[in-house]
Amino acid sequence: MFVPMARRVYRATPNLQYRQRIMLVILLFTLLPVIAAAAVALPLYKHYAYDRFVRVQTEQARKSVDGVERIYQSSIQKLVFLNNNPVLMRMLNEDYRADLAGYLDIANQVNSLMRALESDHTNGAVRVYGLKDSLYSSEYVKRADLLDRRILNDAIGLADNRILSRVTADPLNGDPDLSLFGTIADLGQTVAITEMKVPFDTLYRLFDYDIAYDGFILYASKDKLYPLNAGTAVPAMPPNPARYRIVTFAFNGSEDRFMLYLDRGVMFRQFLKQLIMPVLLLVAFVCAIYFSVKAVSFILTKRLSDLMKRMSMDIRLSKDEAIGNLRIEDEFGLIDRRFQYLVQEIREHYNEMSESRIQQQTLEAELLQVHLNPHFLYNTLSAIKWSFPDERLASVVDSLVSYYRIFLNKGQSRLSLQRELEMVRNYLDIQKFAYQSDFAYDIEAAPDVLQQPVIKNMVQPIVENAILHGINGLEGGGRIRIRAFRAQEGCRIVIEDNGVGMSEEQLRRLTDMAPAHGEGEAAAMPGGYGIYNIRQRLALYYGAGASVDVRSEPGAGTTVTLTIPEAP
Known part of the structure; x- marks a missing residue:
């Protein structure tokens, strides 16, 4: 035009x-x-x-x-x-x-x-x-x-x-x-x-x-x-x-x-x-x-064509070649030289940042996994089970063994949703035994999502928050409900409790918490570190397609919804 x-x-x-x-x-x-x-x-x-x-x-x-x-x-x-x-x-x-x-x-x-x-x-x-x-x-x-x-x-x-x-x-x-x-x-x-x-x-x-x-x-x-x-x-x-x-x-x-x-x-x-x-x-x-414009047109007429030729130089040349071929005659020559130098610097910085980001993501993903010595733990739990023949104790020890066997998962960072929910079920049984609590729980999962690959230990921190900061504040009648089903965005996992809930200020701080806030501020909030950890891991593995939604009202409980896209 x-x-x-x-x-x-x-x-x-x-x-x-x-x-x-x-x-x-x-x-x-x-x-x-x-x-x-x-x-x-x-x-x-x-x-x-x-x-x-x-x-x-x-x-x-x-x-x-x-x-x-x-x-x-x-x-x-x-x-x-x-x-x-x-x-x-x-x-x-x-x-x-x-x-x-x-x-x-x-x-x-x-x-x-x-x-x-x-x-x-x-x-x-x-x-x-x-x-x-x-x-x-x-x-x-x-x-x-x-x-x-x-x-x-x-x-x-x-x-x-x-x-x-x-x-x-x-x-x-x-x-x-x-x-x-x-x-x-x-x-x-x-x-x-x-x-x-x-x-x-x-x-x-x-x-x-x-x-x-x-x-x-x-x-x-x-x-x-x-x-x-x-x-x-x-x-x-x-x-x-x-x-x-x-x-x-x-x-x-x-x-x-x-x-x-x-x-x-x-x-x-x-x-x-x-x-x-x-x-x-x-x-x-x-x-x-x-x-x-009148002044600029007068100034640019003589040197503008030469400057455009120099700025259109093939930037694929090396920095020494591109800059070494220049002749610095006046201000336009200096601009041309600095332009070529800037192009080379941007390319180098971009490559360095890309490599650094890849290394950072890999390191964060590895640091978020917990490594234990499984044989020592299994032998110790088995010794406790056989040394104290009690039916309830045997049941909780079996739950512990099953929980850690799934949690360790032979060092793998992902497992099926069915095994993740089984680990959560063991964790709930352990909590009921440890705190002598009368809370009830219910786990439902649609058959078409049971084999969905998910990152390990993703649901348990949320369930732990529901117990420690939710239903433990009740005198009795606590209930936790976990549902997993297929949604348009992928697999959706909903964890609900009828505990004490959160105030609007607590919910706002938890919802608005960004990675820039760091672990320090997350750890200062009740249940904040668990949500922070899960968001970080979901972002590292799935990118922007994954989400964590938290909704709560004082006295009405808390609902946390995880949305997990198909495995990358």
Whole structure:
């Protein structure tokens, strides 16, 4: 694409000097990416600027909304307290028409309670609307027929401890109030409706600031919008959504929400003002490119062809031949010489690193295997078995012999999955005998994976972690389950226990542990070294196709999944 374009430029400018043609081509190829980048960056910058505009206003509005939510949650707590107050419950349930003195006494207690709740509330009011016909009305306790019929019906249908929020009008001046309604129930029957009223003047004070970009905030109730920052002009309701950028704030426990409106036209004009400096910088950058290309084309014309010839020298030459044939005349000759020298050095370092890596992998694979003298161990275990004729002891000695016979595996680093699971079964029997533990275990393996070659001693460290750090923390009833089956990625082995599990922090450290952390950090974590060892061995033998996945929850046990690809 670029070569034909350059040729067309050459043919279209026959009267220009060669140096001028070079400058024109370089300038064209330099400016095209700049123009393309500017075309891509402009919408992105606009989006970023708009988001920044909105983010600043949203953060300010969020503080006010959080203040409203604190008032809202405080009111809900008071309603819940009121709905479960035994004194108020007794006043609503009992008939005081024959006991006026008793009514006056309990009414004083209720009035004291209401005044205490109102004194802790910002200009709020507390009311109780009783459904009982024999109820006397007082300063704070009213009859339910004074309540709006729609609110009464909605409140009666509330579930336990649910709150109904409505915007109501103040009976004295008609100003809006945010009213929260709850219910008092006795034996499943609603006996009263409680109301906590928050004047909108309280909300106005929280939003008493100017919003940029001709913005304003509305409180959206179930069926109406209410402006909250009275100092800002609000257009006709409802505002046109195409004209404004709208940010919605919800708060817990209510279907109502706050809506921040920012004028898109004002934001666009502000964006244009901020665009002046980037445009000036772009123009300066283009000018700098022009003069730089002009200077470079003049400098490179004379020596560029010679330099390209020298840099295209056959790098298969030896270092002495390639560098010995050079003549150092100026800076371009020095660059050419150093380029050839660098090529040779990179080749030598690459060969050294490849050999070192192969040796390191081989050494690590050998160091991860444990070598013991099997004859001494077998003879000792047999002597113990025959010296102490006990059926349980004989069984555990047989398990030990079988375990170490499979573990040593005649010095081989791999064995079949069937023998690996048999070794784990022996290990579990030994652990049950050694710790007198009552845990149970279950090993299941699909027939098609039993002959899968695996690296030796891969499952036992995980089972050991499940015992030591999992079910040993239980008082009883521990269980370990091992399953092996064929998956799409290869053979999958799942080890599950119902032990104490791990916290999120422990699991994160164990999951994020990389080889660079080393054995020191792995050993400092419960069960960390075993997982570290297995990951290292799987990576050495199978590469990226193998994996170790650990999942755990406190009190819910731990599940470790090994994925092993087909043998390399």
